[in-house]
Amino acid sequence: MSKTVVVIGAGIGGLSAAIRLAAAGQRVIVLEKNAAVGGKMGEVLRAGFRWDTGPSVITMHHVFEDLFRAAGRRLEDYIELLPVEPLTRYFYPDGTVLDVTRDLARMVEQIRRLDEHDVEGYLAYLSYVARLHRVTGPAFIYGAPPTWRTVTQVALADALRLEPWLTMDAAIRRYVRSPHLRQLLGRFATYVGGSPFRAPATLNVIAHVELNEGIWYPRGGIYAIAAVLERLARELGVTIRTGCAVKQIHVSAASRATGVILADGEQIAADAVLSNVDVAHTLTNLLPRPAVDLRQLRAITRADPSCSGFILLLGVRGEFPQLAQHNIFFSADYRREFDDIFRRGVPPDEPTVYIAITAKADPDHAPAGHENWFVLVNAPAAGPGFDWERGKAGYRDRVLATLARFGLDVRDRLVAEEVFTPADLARQTGSWRGALYGASPNSALAAFRRPPVRDPRVAGLYYAGGTTHPGGGVPMVILSGRLAAQTIVDDCAPESTFRQGDASLTARRNAS
Numbered sequence: 001m002s003k004t005v006v007v008i009g010a011g012i013g014g015l016s017a018a019i020r021l022a023a024a025g026q027r028v029i030v031l032e033k034n035a036a037v038g039g040k041m042g043e044v045l046r047a048g049f050r051w052d053t054g055p056s057v058i059t060m061h062h063v064f065e066d067l068f069r070a071a072g073r074r075l076e077d078y079i080e081l082l083p084v085e086p087l088t089r090y091f092y093p094d095g096t097v098l099d100v101t102r103d104l105a106r107m108v109e110q111i112r113r114l115d116e117h118d119v120e121g122y123l124a125y126l127s128y129v130a131r132l133h134r135v136t137g138p139a140f141i142y143g144a145p146p147t148w149r150t151v152t153q154v155a156l157a158d159a160l161r162l163e164p165w166l167t168m169d170a171a172i173r174r175y176v177r178s179p180h181l182r183q184l185l186g187r188f189a190t191y192v193g194g195s196p197f198r199a200p201a202t203l204n205v206i207a208h209v210e211l212n213e214g215i216w217y218p219r220g221g222i223y224a225i226a227a228v229l230e231r232l233a234r235e236l237g238v239t240i241r242t243g244c245a246v247k248q249i250h251v252s253a254a255s256r257a258t259g260v261i262l263a264d265g266e267q268i269a270a271d272a273v274l275s276n277v278d279v280a281h282t283l284t285n286l287l288p289r290p291a292v293d294l295r296q297l298r299a300i301t302r303a304d305p306s307c308s309g310f311i312l313l314l315g316v317r318g319e320f321p322q323l324a325q326h327n328i329f330f331s332a333d334y335r336r337e338f339d340d341i342f343r344r345g346v347p348p349d350e351p352t353v354y355i356a357i358t359a360k361a362d363p364d365h366a367p368a369g370h371e372n373w374f375v376l377v378n379a380p381a382a383g384p385g386f387d388w389e390r391g392k393a394g395y396r397d398r399v400l401a402t403l404a405r406f407g408l409d410v411r412d413r414l415v416a417e418e419v420f421t422p423a424d425l426a427r428q429t430g431s432w433r434g435a436l437y438g439a440s441p442n443s444a445l446a447a448f449r450r451p452p453v454r455d456p457r458v459a460g461l462y463y464a465g466g467t468t469h470p471g472g473g474v475p476m477v478i479l480s481g482r483l484a485a486q487t488i489v490d491d492c493a494p495e496s497t498f499r500q501g502d503a504s505l506t507a508r509r510n511a512s
C-alpha cells in the first residue's frame with residue numbers, strides 16, 4: 001500500500017528523491033519555502049539578462065540519465081545536455097592562459113609549453129584519478145555511506161597506491177611540477193568547498209569526473225535541470241507546493257515523525273518525512289528540541305563548514321571574445337588564499353575569481369552586445385571573522401579591481417548588478433552559515449562523519465541533500481536522493497522489520 005511522504009525543500013536532492021519515491025508508487029508532497037524550486041540551483045531574470053545563481057559546472061552525465069531511467073523516461077526527451085568546450089579557460093597573473101580541453105593533443109601541446117616533463121606527469125595523473133574513481137567510487141560515492149568495514153574491503157594494494165594519508169596538493173606534486181598545473185589541479189578541492197592544502201588526496205577523484213569525463217551544459221541554462229525535475233515530478237503525480245515554509249516536523253510521543261506543521265499553522269500528516277534542508281538547520285530549527293539527538297547536533301554544528309561564496313551577477317555592456325563559458329583568474333598565492341578562508345575566516349585579500357557566461361552558449365541570456373557574468377569568489381562560511389553587511393561593497397570593489405588587473409576592467413560597463421554574500425545564501429536556502437557543501441571536506445574522516453540517512457532518534461525522519469552522503473554538488477545530491485528514496489521504500493515495505501515508533505531499532509540499523 002502506498003505511503004505518504006512529505007519532502008521538506010525542493011532542492012535538487014529533494015526533487016530527485018520525490019521522483020524516485022513517486023516512481024516507486026508512494027504519494028509524495030514536496031513543500032518549498034521559496035517561490036520557485038531548485039534551492040541553491042537558482043536563476044535571476046532582470047533587465048533582459050538571465051543568470052544562474054548557483055551551480056555552473058555539471059558533471060557525471062550518467063547520474064542524470066539514471067534518474068530519468070528510474071522514472072521510466074529518457075533524459076534526452078526532457079533536456080539537451082551539451083558538452084562544454086573548452087571545459088575551463090585559466091588565466092594566471094603572469095599572463096599565461098591555458099584552455100583545459102577534451103582534445104588531448106591540444107592539452108598535451110599546452111602542457112609541453114609549460115614544462116615538457118609534465119606531459120608524462122599529467123597523463124599519469126589522469127590515470128591516477130581514474131583509478132581513484134574505480135576504487136573509491138563504490139564505497140564513497142555510489143553506494144551506502146562508508147563504514148570502516150567498507151574500507152577494509154578495498155584491496156590493500158589499491159589502497160596503498162592511493163596514498164590517502166597525503167593531502168590533495170601533496171599527491172598532485174608527485175605528478176606535475178609546473179606551479180600553473182599544480183594550482184589548476186588543486187582547484188578541484190573547491191568543488192566540494194575544501195582546500196587542496198588540507199583535503200585528503202582521495203578528493204583528487206573530482207578531477208576524474210571533469211577531466212576524463214567532461215562538463216555538460218543544459219541548453220537554456222543550468223536552471224533547466226531544476227525546471228525539468230519539477231516537470232517530471234509533477235508528471236509522476238508529486239504535489240509540489242512553493243511559497244510553503246515548514247515551521248516544524250511533528251514528532252509523536254513514540255518518537256516518530258508523523259507529519260509537518262507549516263508556517264501558517266496548517267498540519268500535513270505523513271508516514272515519513274524527508275528533509276532536504278541542510279541537516280544542521282533541520283536539527284536546530286525544524287525538529288522539536290526534545291526530539292533532537294544532542295550529540296549529533298553538537299557534532300554537526302561544531303564541525304568546520306565547507307567554504308561559501310561571494311557572488312556578483314553582472315550585466316556587462318560589450319562582448320568579450322577572450323573569455324570562454326567558464327573562466328578562472330588565479331591568485332598569485334593560492335596557499336594564502338585558503339589560509340584566509342579556513343584559518344582566518346575572512347574573504348581572501350587576493351581572490352581567485354571565477355566567471356561563468358551562459359550567453360556564450362545561449363545568446364538570448366543577455367541583450368545584444370552584452371554578456372551575463374556570474375562571478376564567484378570562494379569565501380568563508382558566515383561567521384565572526386567578517387561582517388558582510390559592512391564589508392560587501394568594499395569586497396565587490398576588490399573583486400572588480402582584481403579583474404581589472406587581468407585587463408577586464410568592466411567597472412564602467414555594468415548595466416545590471418546583484419550581490420550575494422554567504423549570509424544571503426544562508427537566508428535563501430537554509431544552508432548552515434551559508435556553507436555551499438555542508439561540513440568541510442578538509443579531513444580524511446569527513447566522509448565518515450556525514451549525518452546518516454535515517455535520523456538516529458526519530459523514526460520515519462530521513463535526510464537527503466548536500467549535507468548528507470555522498471556530499472554536495474548537483475550529481476551528488478541526486479545520488480543522495482536515490483539513497484534516501486531507496487531507504488524509505490525499503491522501510492515502508494510490508495516485509496520490513498522496521499516497526500513504527502521504534503527509534504531504538506532505527507538507531508541500531510543506522511549503526512549497522
Ligand SMILES: Cc1cc2nc3c(=O)[nH]c(=O)nc-3n(C[C@H](O)[C@H](O)[C@H](O)COP(=O)(O)OP(=O)(O)OC[C@H]3O[C@@H](n4cnc5c(N)ncnc54)[C@H](O)[C@@H]3O)c2cc1C
Pocket residue numbers: 008009010011012013014031032033034037038039040041053054055056057058059244245246247276277278286309311376425428429430431436437464465466467471472473474475477
Ligand atoms: C554559488 C554556488 C555554486 C555552486 N556550484 C556548483 C557547481 O558548479 N556544480 C555543482 O555540481 N554544484 C555546485 N553547487 C552546489 C549545488 O548547487 C548544491 O550541492 C545542490 O544544489 C544542493 O542541493 P540540495 O538537495 O542539498 O538542496 P538545497 O539546494 O540546499 O535546497 C534546500 C531547499 O530547502 C528549502 N527550505 C529550507 N528551509 C525550508 C523550510 N523550512 N520549509 C520548506 N523549504 C525549506 C530551501 O529553500 C531550498 O530550496 C554550487 C552551489 C552554490 C550555492
